[in-house]
Amino acid sequence: MAKPPLTYFAALRAAQQRLAAAQRDESAAQFLLMETHQWTFTQLVQHYRDPMPLTESQVLTDQVTRVCQGEPAQYILGSAPFYGRNFRVTSATLIPREETEELVEWVLASLPATEQSVVDVGTGSGAIAVTLQAERPAWQVTATDISAAAVAVARANAQRLAPAVHFAVGDLLAPVTGHRVAAIVSNPPYIDRAETAVMDESVRRYEPEQALFAANHGLAFYQRFAAVLPDYLTPSGQFFAEIGYHQGPAVRALFQAALPQATVTIRQDLSGHDRMVRVQL
Template identity: 40%
Template structure:
């Protein structure tokens, strides 16, 4: 009788690191640990004190399934089903863009300018990470999130329930679902990748994240033009429009605000890498 090979925690991690490295995955050892933590219900310290623990056949099968997906360059966040943002844990799925920490600049700039009872519109809410983070930071504010994707809104609703916040979620494109309404603030992280650049993105982004949340048109600025032009009808006097921008786009987006002629106090805010990540202005 042939004895089955024993796969301990350490042996599995060592093999997985080599496999994922060969597949081009950065931080292969760390990601291997996170996936094994999810399978075993342990934190990373728990792994370290259980290096000699053999995996059960089910644990090994579940882990192998995760590793196969990551080897195909599926994002780790989709495999684990979550991503941390603003200190909160958000459910994510292929219907939504994975929250990036760069977007925390947008939330922080919005909190600085919003009143405690502000009405805030989040255009293209996706997972709801911006809306929900604002609702947690400004519990008296009235938050509305819109998205063109029904599947994305389902993820956002799940996250709202998890975090116990009331965000009004509406289906539609840009301002269509809120015709006739006005807000103290409009925020958005619109698609901003130039169409021709999509094919040069990492496989995790190019092949798995929703193209509709990435493709910003020929120069990446299609949605900025639409939002800046239309937002003046949906802001109260003195209301703020805040937009996340891609690397190198801040100057062009600032020009859209200036050329519009209806915004004052136009500014740009930088992220921790000293990159301008948010452009905003106040309706005169």
């Protein structure tokens, strides 16, 4: 006699138990179910007692096996939520994170909603650029990345969510040479390779190295920006970037040294860690 199918609740609990036993984040099970169906948490609860089709149960089992082995759930599904929208992600792009939403909030709050030229450097999946364009339709947003594969992913996200974003492949600000803009935004590589041993295993194994690591104790890209910002920003322009949680003092010092007339502000994330910098010319 065949066993009755699992309910969604039973399947969720079984998946959570497997993840806990493998010392992985149990919330991945809920994420997989909700994202697969595009359910809210309330909708998931409403389906708790429904039987899960056998084929779907097998898919979830296989997905959980991959998470137990360290693969991020976002790469398994090929999508990740960011600022209320779903973005396609691949091994060519970082997974967008909640801390970067706070950077986006800072940019949105700092610039008027009227026409502005904004550049997102190192766009990856396009999460920052696409979100800014979607939230501020009057802005002219350009996104650059040295990785053509990442730009292809970002362009696909923009076509679906904010088609007005312009894209260019190139190093740092090279694609917009000759233009001055109101704001430059970046979530650059900022991890020191000396920190590799304490990094999350799944990040180390699956996310693109080129988007993670930077020379000079993780400060190389901030040093490069500091050297060229006056050539690319308008006289009252602003630069925004995400930083490592322990980099606040060093980042402040290097921008103040390179741009003594600028106002440099370090902002903490909701967890109380230094996470963002703003440089106002």
